[in-house]
Amino acid sequence: MKRSKRFAIVAAVAAVAAAVALTGCSSDDGSKDAPASDANATATLNSAADAAAALTGAKVVLDIQGSLQGVNASKVEADVATKPKVAAEGTATLKMGDKSSSAPFVYVDDHMYANIDDKGYIDYGDGRSIYDVSKILDAEKGVPFILRNITGAKEDGSETIDGVETTKITGTVAAKDLSGLTGASPEAKGLESDIPVTVWVTKDGKNNVARVLAEPAEGASMTINLSEWGKTVDAKKPADVKSPSAKPTTAPKSGEPTRQPVG
Template sequence: MNRPHRLIAGGFATAITAAMVLTGCSSSDDDQTKPASDAGAESTLEAAATATQALTGAHVVLSVDGQLQSINATKVDADIETKPKLEGEGTTTLNMGGKSVDAPFVYIDGTLYTNVDGAGFQDYGDGRSIYDISKILDPEAGVANILRNVDGAQEAGEETIDGTATTKITGTVTGKTLSGLTSTAAEGPGSDGTYDATIFITTGDNQVARVVVSPTERVTMTVDLNEWNKSVDVEKPTDVQAPTKKPDAPKSGEPTRDKTN
């Protein structure tokens, strides 16, 4: 597989995964007792989970402050719709040999098309073989599931996000809770680890506006959601090329990034 194809199968796929899952890693302690959650925070998270289950689309922006070995991107900006059918489009900003490269992508009619650094759109077949972008709104394995499984949830005041009033909630989730979104084994390595999360829920309509995680002391990952129930008008790119080799779908528990790069 040549360099552009490794880039798509590795950095691009991992970046899209990160944008959709709204998650990050932190330290784990298998013997640590789960902290109690505040009743008000639990109620707000439950209301947000119900609202998230009803979503049919959203605008998602992921940004990474710092450098993570598992994510070869600094930003993902995407519009996603799951009903009446799954479609999406956006742009990923990748780190490619120390150079910042934009990679626009389109997912339509079950096919993923990408354009890395202006090289032209290429057909990479079923986009779900790289990452199923519908999982963010999956009621059983998506964001709603995460909201219902936050440990030690505590209300931490109010904050305005992009002009919208929100309630700030802090807590942790486990790797097992995130496995449906990350396509990792629910009982695999890291499944018992704890993942710090700060969640911002809009006042009144209880939509998820922002999730902030800190995988390490020097890295912060922020995911913003807005334009809830957004409709996406996606068109297939013109002059699509066929890559010499399409990326293989990662098996459950396998990393999406090509670590040889």
């Protein structure tokens, strides 16, 4: 065999070996590296997460456009306290069939009491059937957690929100990490993707979160506006809480409640 031919074969073998070595160094599950985050954006998000986790109270306005499985409210506007226990008082706009209903609610002692269609306050347990307000500022599942898990974070200019100048930051977050706010089970199918998210952080040195915008599903968005950071909230259980009756023997018509309050 001629020397030039042997050299070509050796070179080819070396190239194959190098390719195998490179393949072995890559991820076995085929996952791609997460996009790099800007250092300044990451620092701002971490400071904002610390500020949100330390909040004792705030005004929260949650607005949902489109349909999210597991969320029956299209809007929640409430004063939310985090310490010594989570408490909230406000109004939820509920989707009931082809109509909407505005319901005042109070969340105290891990129970949500709501007055839907002026039928009287009923105990809705943990409130998940309406919206679990206890998760919004939760350090393990809510806004602080989301901020710490954003990848590919980039600063995208400044914006004024409700008269407050903010830094706008874009990035993505794993759908399963957003499940605490969307109400979806972290093990549900379809939560393997990354979700676009935008955060606005105040530029007053306090690094408070003014707004979080995510798009958890196609054609659906979730916006959380925070203001009055550190607000004192004094929510109390309604004086007259009615007990729900037994489930009806026949299926209710669209938009009708599944239970009627009784005295």
